[in-house]
Amino acid sequence: xxxxxDAYLRAIFEGSYLKGGIANxxxxxxxxxxxxxxxEFTQKLRDRGLVRxxxxxxxxxxxxGQQKAQQIMQKFRLCEVLLEKYFDLSLSEVxxxxxxxxxxxxxxxxxxxxxKLEKPEKTFFxxxxxxxxxxxxxxxxxxxxxxxxxxxxREYYGSENMIHYFSELNLALNTKLEVEKYDHDFNVFMxxxxxxxxxxxxxxxxxxxxxxxxxx
Numbered sequence: 668x669x670x671x672x673d674a675y676l677r678a679i680f681e682g683s684y685l686k687g688g689i690a691n692x693x694x695x696x697x698x699x700x701x702x703x704x705x706x707e708f709t710q711k712l713r714d715r716g717l718v719r720x721x722x723x724x725x726x727x728x729x730x731x732g733q734q735k736a737q738q739i740m741q742k743f744r745l746c747e748v749l750l751e752k753y754f755d756l757s758l759s760e761v762x763x764x765x766x767x768x769x770x771x772x773x774x775x776x777x778x779x780x781x782x783k784l785e786k787p788e789k790t791f792f793x794x795x796x797x798x799x800x801x802x803x804x805x806x807x808x809x810x811x812x813x814x815x816x817x818x819x820x821r822e823y824y825g826s827e828n829m830i831h832y833f834s835e836l837n838l839a840l841n842t843k844l845e846v847e848k849y850d851h852d853f854n855v856f857m858x859x860x861x862x863x864x865x866x867x868x869x870x871x872x873x874x875x876x877x878x879x880x881x882x883x
Contacts, residue, residue, distance in 0.1 A: 669770050672717075673739055674698060675708060677766075679718065679728055680736040681824060684801060685808055685877060688725035697826075733801060740799040742769040745780045747825070748787045748796060758791065758834070759827040792830065793822030793840050793877070807880055809846075809856065810873035817845045817881040824875035836866060844878070 678697045682689040689697075695705040709726050712718040717732035728736055746765035750756055756764065771777075787796050795803075805821075812818055820842045823829050838860075847865070848857040854870040868876070 669767070671708065672712070673770075675705075675712060676717065676728070676732060676736040676739055677743070679726055679732070680740055680799070680801065681826075683727060684824070685803065685806060686874075687801070688720060688727035690725055691723065694726060728801065737799050739769075741796065742771065742777060744790050744794060744796045744799065745769070745777070745784065745787070747790050748784055749780065751791050752784070758830045761791075762825060762827055762830065790825060792825040792833075794825055803877075805879055806877045808874055809868065809876040809878050810870050812846050812878065812880065814846050814849055817843060818878035819843055819881065820876065821879050822877040826875075829872075829875060832872065838866065843881070 675694075675698070678694055679689055682693055682697050691702055691705050691709070694709070695702040698705065706722065709718055709720075710722065712726075712732070713720075717729055717735065718726050719729050720726045743765055746769040747761055750761045750765050750768070751758065754761075781797075790796060807818075809818070820838065820840055822840070823833060843861040844866075845859045846856060847859050849855070850857065856868045856870065856873050858866040858868060860866065
């Protein structure tokens with residue numbers, strides 16, 4: 668059965684991807700619990716040597732925490748690939764059920780899954796399967812990209828809300844985008860696709876869209 672520790676390590680891993688750490692408030696929002704609860708439990712994770720950071724500052728995974736989170740995320744993402752490939756489920760259901768299905772400890776089952784799926788490299792939302800890492804030197808947050816710069820959409824945070832959002836936008840991975848403008852009054856990015864389609868993305872959403880900057 669899934670533990671609270673598993674849920675926290677997943678949330679810290681996903682929430683701090685490319686950012687190095689995650690604020691207590693943001694962590695509480697991802698986990699849908701109170702900030703006081705996250706403060707209390709992250710202290711327990713510090714005591715176990717799984718996270719670093721001051722009590723009321725940003726939380727990041729320690730080396731030990733990253734290793735444990737990687738194991739959790741690899742199984743989780745393998746199950747996402749499995750369910751998306753072989754079962755007629757909505758993508759949001761894939762995420763929900765994969766998290767429950769991935770609660771196993773058998774290394775033999777892990778190997779069997781990998782063999783059946785032919786060692787997949789990416790999930791349907793672009794995330795690394797075999798060796799999930801907190802950092803990827805090839806990628807940046809969309810929110811960091813300056814006006815006039817071009818990028819390739821490579822990955823996004825695989826939450827249910829983000830999956831729904833990308834489905835509604837009908838925006839595929841590996842799409843080339845140009846940041847036309849950033850509206851400081853409304854905190855919105857104006858993006859232009861290579862096909863001439865214009866898209867508005869809030870800065871909050873842009874923090875969870877991962878892109879490959881293009882030269883020139």
